[in-house]
Amino acid sequence: MPILELAAKFGTYVVMAVILVFAVGVVTFRNLFHCALCLAAALIGTAVIYVVLQAEYLAAIQILLYVGAVVTLVIFAIMLTEHLAGKTIRQNNSQSSLAIAGLLGFVALLTGLILKTPWPVTETALKAKVSVMGLGQALMGAYVFPFEVISIILIAALIGTVVIAKKDDPEEPS
Amino acid sequence: MILLPLSHILIFSLLLFAIGVYGALVRRNIIGILISIELMLNAANINLIAFSKYTSLSPETGQIFALFVIAIAATAAAVGLAIVLALYRVRKTVLADEVNLLKW
Numbered sequence: 048m049p050i051l052e053l054a055a056k057f058g059t060y061v062v063m064a065v066i067l068v069f070a071v072g073v074v075t076f077r078n079l080f081h082c083a084l085c086l087a088a089a090l091i092g093t094a095v096i097y098v099v100l101q102a103e104y105l106a107a108i109q110i111l112l113y114v115g116a117v118v119t120l121v122i123f124a125i126m127l128t129e130h131l132a133g134k135t136i137r138q139n140n141s142q143s144s145l146a147i148a149g150l151l152g153f154v155a156l157l158t159g160l161i162l163k164t165p166w167p168v169t170e171t172a173l174k175a176k177v178s179v180m181g182l183g184q185a186l187m188g189a190y191v192f193p194f195e196v197i198s199i200i201l202i203a204a205l206i207g208t209v210v211i212a213k214k215d216d217p218e219e220p221s
Numbered sequence: 222m223i224l225l226p227l228s229h230i231l232i233f234s235l236l237l238f239a240i241g242v243y244g245a246l247v248r249r250n251i252i253g254i255l256i257s258i259e260l261m262l263n264a265a266n267i268n269l270i271a272f273s274k275y276t277s278l279s280p281e282t283g284q285i286f287a288l289f290v291i292a293i294a295a296t297a298a299a300v301g302l303a304i305v306l307a308l309y310r311v312r313k314t315v316l317a318d319e320v321n322l323l324k325w
Binding site: 056059060063066067070071073074079082083086089090093096097100101102104105108109112113116117120121123124125127128136137138139140142143146147150153154157158161162166167168169171172173175176177181182185186190193197200201204205207208209211212214 | 225227228229230231232233235236237239240241242243244246247248249250252253255256257259260263266267270271273274275276277278279280281282284285287288289291292293294295296298299300302303304305306307309310315316318
Protein backbone atom coordinates (compact mmCIF):
# COMPACT_ATOMS: atom_id res chain seq x y z
CA MET A 48 0.00 0.00 0.00
CA PRO A 49 2.19 2.88 -1.21
CA ILE A 50 -0.39 5.55 -0.32
CA LEU A 51 -0.49 4.48 3.32
CA GLU A 52 3.30 4.32 3.55
CA LEU A 53 3.60 7.75 2.00
CA ALA A 54 1.07 9.12 4.49
CA ALA A 55 2.98 7.55 7.40
CA LYS A 56 6.23 9.04 6.15
CA PHE A 57 4.66 12.47 5.71
CA GLY A 58 3.07 12.24 9.16
CA THR A 59 6.42 11.41 10.74
CA TYR A 60 8.01 14.48 9.18
CA VAL A 61 5.10 16.60 10.42
CA VAL A 62 5.58 15.23 13.95
CA MET A 63 9.31 16.02 13.77
CA ALA A 64 8.58 19.59 12.66
CA VAL A 65 6.05 20.04 15.49
CA ILE A 66 8.60 18.74 18.03
CA LEU A 67 11.18 21.23 16.77
CA VAL A 68 8.67 24.09 17.00
CA PHE A 69 7.83 23.13 20.59
CA ALA A 70 11.54 22.81 21.41
CA VAL A 71 12.12 26.35 20.15
CA GLY A 72 9.23 27.38 22.37
CA VAL A 73 10.94 25.69 25.33
CA VAL A 74 14.04 27.85 24.97
CA THR A 75 12.42 31.13 23.93
CA PHE A 76 9.25 31.66 25.99
CA ARG A 77 9.63 34.20 28.78
CA ASN A 78 7.16 32.53 31.12
CA LEU A 79 8.75 29.37 32.48
CA PHE A 80 5.37 27.72 32.96
CA HIS A 81 4.76 27.91 29.21
CA CYS A 82 8.25 26.45 28.71
CA ALA A 83 7.37 23.46 30.87
CA LEU A 84 4.14 22.88 28.92
CA CYS A 85 6.07 23.07 25.63
CA LEU A 86 8.55 20.57 27.06
CA ALA A 87 5.69 18.18 27.83
CA ALA A 88 4.40 18.52 24.25
CA ALA A 89 7.87 17.94 22.80
CA LEU A 90 8.33 14.85 24.97
CA ILE A 91 4.97 13.42 23.88
CA GLY A 92 6.01 14.02 20.26
CA THR A 93 9.24 12.15 20.96
CA ALA A 94 7.16 9.24 22.24
CA VAL A 95 5.41 9.25 18.85
CA ILE A 96 8.83 9.05 17.16
CA TYR A 97 9.64 6.07 19.39
CA VAL A 98 6.47 4.33 18.21
CA VAL A 99 7.49 5.01 14.60
CA LEU A 100 10.85 3.38 15.38
CA GLN A 101 8.96 0.39 16.84
CA ALA A 102 10.08 0.98 20.44
CA GLU A 103 6.62 0.89 21.98
CA TYR A 104 7.83 0.06 25.50
CA LEU A 105 10.18 3.05 25.44
CA ALA A 106 7.28 5.25 24.29
CA ALA A 107 5.21 4.18 27.29
CA ILE A 108 8.15 4.73 29.66
CA GLN A 109 8.78 8.12 28.08
CA ILE A 110 5.24 9.29 28.75
CA LEU A 111 5.14 7.78 32.25
CA LEU A 112 8.52 9.01 33.45
CA TYR A 113 9.16 12.18 31.51
CA VAL A 114 5.73 13.66 30.97
CA GLY A 115 4.35 12.21 34.17
CA ALA A 116 7.18 12.71 36.62
CA VAL A 117 9.85 15.08 35.34
CA VAL A 118 7.48 17.73 33.94
CA THR A 119 5.42 17.60 37.14
CA LEU A 120 8.59 18.10 39.17
CA VAL A 121 9.64 21.04 36.99
CA ILE A 122 6.21 22.65 37.35
CA PHE A 123 6.41 22.21 41.14
CA ALA A 124 9.80 23.93 41.20
CA ILE A 125 8.47 26.77 39.02
CA MET A 126 5.50 27.25 41.35
CA LEU A 127 7.73 27.29 44.43
CA THR A 128 10.04 29.95 42.99
CA GLU A 129 7.34 31.65 40.99
CA HIS A 130 7.38 35.35 41.56
CA LEU A 131 10.90 35.80 40.25
CA ALA A 132 9.85 34.84 36.71
CA GLY A 133 8.00 38.12 36.30
CA LYS A 134 7.93 40.15 33.13
CA THR A 135 10.46 42.74 34.22
CA ILE A 136 13.37 40.33 34.63
CA ARG A 137 15.56 39.63 31.63
CA GLN A 138 15.40 35.90 30.95
CA ASN A 139 18.40 35.58 28.60
CA ASN A 140 21.98 36.56 29.16
CA SER A 141 23.85 38.62 26.58
CA GLN A 142 25.53 35.73 24.76
CA SER A 143 22.58 34.87 22.54
CA SER A 144 24.06 35.84 19.17
CA LEU A 145 27.39 34.19 20.00
CA ALA A 146 25.60 30.98 20.96
CA ILE A 147 23.54 31.01 17.75
CA ALA A 148 26.64 31.53 15.60
CA GLY A 149 28.55 28.74 17.31
CA LEU A 150 25.63 26.34 17.16
CA LEU A 151 25.03 27.05 13.45
CA GLY A 152 28.63 26.04 12.78
CA PHE A 153 28.19 22.94 14.96
CA VAL A 154 24.98 21.92 13.18
CA ALA A 155 26.49 22.52 9.72
CA LEU A 156 29.58 20.45 10.56
CA LEU A 157 27.63 17.54 12.02
CA THR A 158 25.05 17.59 9.20
CA GLY A 159 27.86 17.25 6.68
CA LEU A 160 29.34 14.38 8.67
CA ILE A 161 25.97 12.62 9.00
CA LEU A 162 25.27 12.87 5.27
CA LYS A 163 28.77 11.69 4.33
CA THR A 164 29.03 8.72 6.69
CA PRO A 165 27.99 5.39 5.13
CA TRP A 166 25.79 4.09 7.95
CA PRO A 167 25.79 0.27 8.07
CA VAL A 168 22.01 -0.12 7.81
CA THR A 169 21.42 -3.87 7.67
CA GLU A 170 18.32 -5.74 6.60
CA THR A 171 18.55 -8.10 9.58
CA ALA A 172 18.52 -5.19 11.99
CA LEU A 173 15.54 -3.62 10.22
CA LYS A 174 13.58 -6.88 10.38
CA ALA A 175 14.40 -7.56 14.04
CA LYS A 176 11.53 -7.03 16.44
CA VAL A 177 12.18 -6.03 20.03
CA SER A 178 9.65 -7.45 22.46
CA VAL A 179 9.20 -6.39 26.06
CA MET A 180 10.20 -9.94 27.00
CA GLY A 181 13.47 -9.60 25.09
CA LEU A 182 14.13 -6.27 26.82
CA GLY A 183 13.53 -7.82 30.23
CA GLN A 184 15.76 -10.78 29.47
CA ALA A 185 18.57 -8.50 28.29
CA LEU A 186 18.12 -6.34 31.39
CA MET A 187 18.36 -9.36 33.67
CA GLY A 188 21.05 -11.10 31.62
CA ALA A 189 23.72 -9.13 29.80
CA TYR A 190 22.96 -5.80 31.46
CA VAL A 191 22.29 -6.89 35.02
CA PHE A 192 25.33 -5.06 36.40
CA PRO A 193 24.43 -1.59 35.02
CA PHE A 194 20.86 -2.30 36.14
CA GLU A 195 22.03 -2.74 39.74
CA VAL A 196 24.24 0.34 39.49
CA ILE A 197 21.19 2.32 38.33
CA SER A 198 19.23 1.14 41.35
CA ILE A 199 22.01 2.29 43.70
CA ILE A 200 22.12 5.65 41.92
CA LEU A 201 18.35 6.00 42.30
CA ILE A 202 18.52 5.31 46.04
CA ALA A 203 21.42 7.72 46.48
CA ALA A 204 19.62 10.43 44.50
CA LEU A 205 16.42 9.89 46.47
CA ILE A 206 18.16 10.29 49.83
CA GLY A 207 20.29 13.16 48.56
CA THR A 208 17.27 15.02 47.24
CA VAL A 209 15.47 14.77 50.57
CA VAL A 210 18.57 15.90 52.47
CA ILE A 211 19.19 18.86 50.16
CA ALA A 212 15.60 20.04 49.94
CA LYS A 213 14.57 19.69 53.59
CA LYS A 214 14.36 22.78 55.73
CA ASP A 215 17.28 23.40 58.02
CA ASP A 216 16.54 22.83 61.69
CA PRO A 217 16.58 26.25 63.41
CA GLU A 218 18.05 24.90 66.67
CA GLU A 219 20.84 23.07 64.91
CA PRO A 220 23.79 25.34 64.06
CA SER A 221 24.34 25.01 60.33
CA MET B 222 9.29 -1.94 7.08
CA ILE B 223 11.48 1.10 6.59
CA LEU B 224 9.92 4.49 6.98
CA LEU B 225 12.56 7.15 6.60
CA PRO B 226 16.30 7.18 6.00
CA LEU B 227 18.49 7.05 9.10
CA SER B 228 20.21 10.34 8.27
CA HIS B 229 16.94 12.27 8.50
CA ILE B 230 16.34 11.03 12.04
CA LEU B 231 19.92 11.87 12.97
CA ILE B 232 19.62 15.39 11.58
CA PHE B 233 16.33 15.85 13.43
CA SER B 234 17.88 14.81 16.73
CA LEU B 235 20.90 17.01 15.97
CA LEU B 236 18.59 20.01 15.59
CA LEU B 237 16.79 19.11 18.82
CA PHE B 238 20.13 18.83 20.62
CA ALA B 239 21.30 22.19 19.22
CA ILE B 240 18.11 23.88 20.45
CA GLY B 241 18.73 22.36 23.88
CA VAL B 242 22.33 23.58 23.94
CA TYR B 243 21.13 27.06 22.96
CA GLY B 244 18.69 27.08 25.86
CA ALA B 245 21.32 25.86 28.31
CA LEU B 246 23.74 28.55 27.11
CA VAL B 247 21.52 31.63 27.09
CA ARG B 248 18.94 31.04 29.83
CA ARG B 249 19.44 32.92 33.07
CA ASN B 250 16.92 30.94 35.08
CA ILE B 251 18.34 27.71 36.49
CA ILE B 252 15.03 25.87 35.96
CA GLY B 253 15.16 26.93 32.31
CA ILE B 254 18.66 25.48 32.04
CA LEU B 255 17.46 22.20 33.57
CA ILE B 256 14.57 22.03 31.08
CA SER B 257 17.03 22.56 28.21
CA ILE B 258 19.20 19.74 29.53
CA GLU B 259 16.16 17.46 29.47
CA LEU B 260 15.72 18.37 25.80
CA MET B 261 19.34 17.42 25.07
CA LEU B 262 19.03 14.06 26.84
CA ASN B 263 15.89 13.45 24.84
CA ALA B 264 17.72 14.08 21.57
CA ALA B 265 20.42 11.61 22.60
CA ASN B 266 17.72 9.04 23.36
CA ILE B 267 16.25 9.41 19.87
CA ASN B 268 19.71 8.71 18.44
CA LEU B 269 20.16 5.60 20.58
CA ILE B 270 16.82 4.15 19.54
CA ALA B 271 17.32 5.03 15.87
CA PHE B 272 20.70 3.28 15.82
CA SER B 273 19.33 0.25 17.63
CA LYS B 274 16.52 0.08 15.05
CA TYR B 275 18.60 0.58 11.90
CA THR B 276 22.07 -0.85 12.46
CA SER B 277 22.36 -2.88 15.62
CA LEU B 278 23.12 -6.58 15.70
CA SER B 279 21.37 -7.01 19.05
CA PRO B 280 18.40 -4.66 18.82
CA GLU B 281 17.74 -4.57 22.57
CA THR B 282 21.01 -2.78 23.37
CA GLY B 283 20.03 0.71 22.24
CA GLN B 284 16.66 0.57 23.95
CA ILE B 285 18.20 -0.54 27.24
CA PHE B 286 20.71 2.29 27.10
CA ALA B 287 17.83 4.67 26.41
CA LEU B 288 16.11 3.29 29.52
CA PHE B 289 19.23 4.01 31.57
CA VAL B 290 19.41 7.54 30.15
CA ILE B 291 15.76 8.13 31.11
CA ALA B 292 16.42 6.91 34.67
CA ILE B 293 19.50 9.11 35.02
CA ALA B 294 17.61 12.08 33.57
CA ALA B 295 14.88 11.63 36.19
CA THR B 296 17.43 11.59 39.02
CA ALA B 297 19.21 14.59 37.50
CA ALA B 298 15.96 16.53 37.40
CA ALA B 299 15.09 15.60 40.99
CA VAL B 300 18.50 16.48 42.44
CA GLY B 301 18.81 19.63 40.31
CA LEU B 302 15.43 20.96 41.34
CA ALA B 303 16.18 20.18 45.01
CA ILE B 304 19.37 22.23 44.69
CA VAL B 305 17.36 25.04 43.08
CA LEU B 306 14.88 25.01 45.98
CA ALA B 307 17.66 25.04 48.59
CA LEU B 308 19.38 27.85 46.73
CA TYR B 309 16.16 29.84 46.48
CA ARG B 310 15.61 29.46 50.22
CA VAL B 311 19.07 30.83 51.02
CA ARG B 312 19.71 33.40 48.30
CA LYS B 313 16.14 34.29 47.14
CA THR B 314 17.15 33.97 43.50
CA VAL B 315 16.99 31.37 40.73
CA LEU B 316 19.06 33.30 38.19
CA ALA B 317 22.32 31.55 37.40
CA ASP B 318 24.41 34.71 37.01
CA GLU B 319 23.33 36.10 40.39
CA VAL B 320 24.73 33.05 42.19
CA ASN B 321 28.29 34.37 42.19
CA LEU B 322 29.35 33.90 45.79
CA LEU B 323 32.37 31.80 44.80
CA LYS B 324 33.40 34.05 41.92
CA TRP B 325 35.74 36.99 42.19
